[in-house]
Amino acid sequence: MQHVLPICKGKDDGSRVYVPEYLLQHGRHRVSLSFGSRTVLCEAVPHSKREIQLSKSLWDLLSIPFEAKIHVHIEDSRILIGPLVGIFTSGVGLFPSRPVGERSAFFSKLLSADRQVGAYYFVFGPEQLQQENRMIQGFFYSEKGWSQHLVPLPSIIYNQIPNRRTESSLKYQKAVHLLDLEWEIPFFNPSFFSKWEIFRFLQKDKEMRDYLPYTVINPGVQLIENMLNTYSAVFFKPIGGSHGRGILSVHKEPAGGYSCRFLEDHRPKIEHFQSLISLLKTRKLYGRLQDTLVQQGIDLITWKQRPVDFRVHTNKNRDGKWVASAMAAKIAGTQAHTTHLAYGGEIKRAEEVIQHAGLPSKSALKLTKAALQLSHKIDENISGLIGEIGFDFGLDQQGKVWLIEANSRPGRGIFSHSSFRAEDYSTRMLPLQYAVHLAKQAFVSKGLNVT
Incomplete structure (x- = not known):
């Protein structure tokens, strides 16, 4: 059973967790209580409140950072609080008020979605790992701003290393080896895609091949x-x-x-x-x-004689199923040969650009269909857990869909405009929901492991 309930810190020193009585089928009994990678044995006590309350000693033992409204998963005689999700990236911890430097605004926006999802999310890098005691000095974000808390190893890690150079550095390779292979914490979005690897296995599939230049x-x-x-x-x-x-x-x-x-x-x-x-x-x-x-090269549709391509984001949702979360048209800057915003590109609603090009409105549905088909095929062929993909597609003058590129860690900057508020929210919310799904799967599949 999974519920979203307030998690509160009690005042007593006993080893007890107080659970709403309607959730405790067996009444007062011994349970294992988990937060992140840490699990302790304690006594579950029914009470009349619609909240989970931990005794002070349990709260401190599990290193729960603060009170919040959080997912609680109850499976037989096991209870999972959270989950605790770590977002792994680079350049963390230089300034407490801006712990991820210039990217702090991006991560604060991402972490703001956790209040709707019901989990504890934090940002960290290799520098925040405490290998000896298996703890992390994670940076959390709330309406009060950034705060740092010492927490157990997370249930799930969402990989947000920003570039290939950092990903291939020795420091980050060592950290990933420790987290993923030695400590066996599930990682999603484990690495950047190889453009050639993607094209090579898609070319072997008759249906997917039709999308490839x-x-x-x-x-x-x-x-x-x-x-x-x-x-x-x-x-x-x-x-x-x-x-x-x-x-x-x-x-x-x-x-x-x-x-x-x-x-x-x-x-x-x-x-x-x-x-x-x-x-x-x-x-x-x-x-x-x-x-x-x-x-x-593709004879792309144009907007005022400037080439256009389309960004389509797909994400796995709270059930681990692929969904299309966002779409936008990207218009190349004047005389530019790519549509990147950094080089003068412009963003518009896909439907507006498709109509301007004289193509049928169903062209947007064709882009969505292609993105979902390709997401499943890439997921089948790439090792590791994939939670999101950003596709760049072209539509030619006849309305045929072409795959230009697939990105394992797509940027969200193109959805920062006010007209894409819903899409921006979806692309931030869905990875967090998928992390909850993965944590639930891991919790159900694992037995008792008291630390």
Whole structure:
């Protein structure tokens, strides 16, 4: 049985937890009480209040940070309070009032959703781990602001490492090994996706293959030339790239030669070349394409002659099922070859842009369908627990859906505009709900482990 109830600290020193009498089928009896990774034996006592009350000694022993309205799961003679969910990231703890630096506002917004979900969520990094006593100095957020509390290891970890460089660093690899492999705490969103790995297994599926633009890795000059003769443009994408960095768009000019669009100092630039080899050498790609995807350009629909693609977020919900949580149209900045906001991109409602392009309104449903199909397929093929995916899709002039990219840790900045308030809330709420689902699963599947 799962309920959301106030959790309160009592004044007595006995080893007792007071539970609403309608929840205690066996009356007063011995139970195991869990908070995060910590479990203790105590006596469950029925009382008339609609709250869970812990004796002072139990409260301190479990290191519960503060009173709150929280999920309580009762299974036979076991009770789980929480769950306690850790959000693992980098750069934590430099300033108490802004513990995640420039990203503190993002995390405060994320953690503000926990009051609706009914769980304890906190932010931490490797620096907050106390390996000897298996505790964490976690940063919590409430209406009073940020506060730090010493808590047990969490039931679940939501991975929010911001970039691949940090993820691959020795410090974070050691912390992940400790948390995931040694302490066996379930992790979701364990790592960034490899663009090539995603395309490689999707290409093997007949239905999924239809969403994929022609994509190769480490092609020779002749194959690139053939692609330029076939498609209006060809894109060069670093396998480990993000935020549009390192992407080139190459066109073959009707009068001869080649044009190359790229970003330099956050500004779009165009260079012209007489030969493909000179272009590749100048852009330091000649003979160095082993970590680069070369991909068919798509004749995207436009908004005022600027290319458009679509971000669709999918999340697992409180039942562990994939749902589409948000969608927006991203419009490229003037002369830009990508739609990233940092480079002058603009955000609009998907329905408005689809209507402007003269496509049927059901095109938005096609994007949602594609996102959910791909979410299931990626989930089947990628190891570890995946809780959210951000898809970038294109719609061509005929309304065909194309997958541009799938991101395991999608940014939410595009939904910060007031017209996307509901979508912004969903993308913050659903990962927290999924964490509750995972904690419940882990609790039900595990036996008594008293620490």
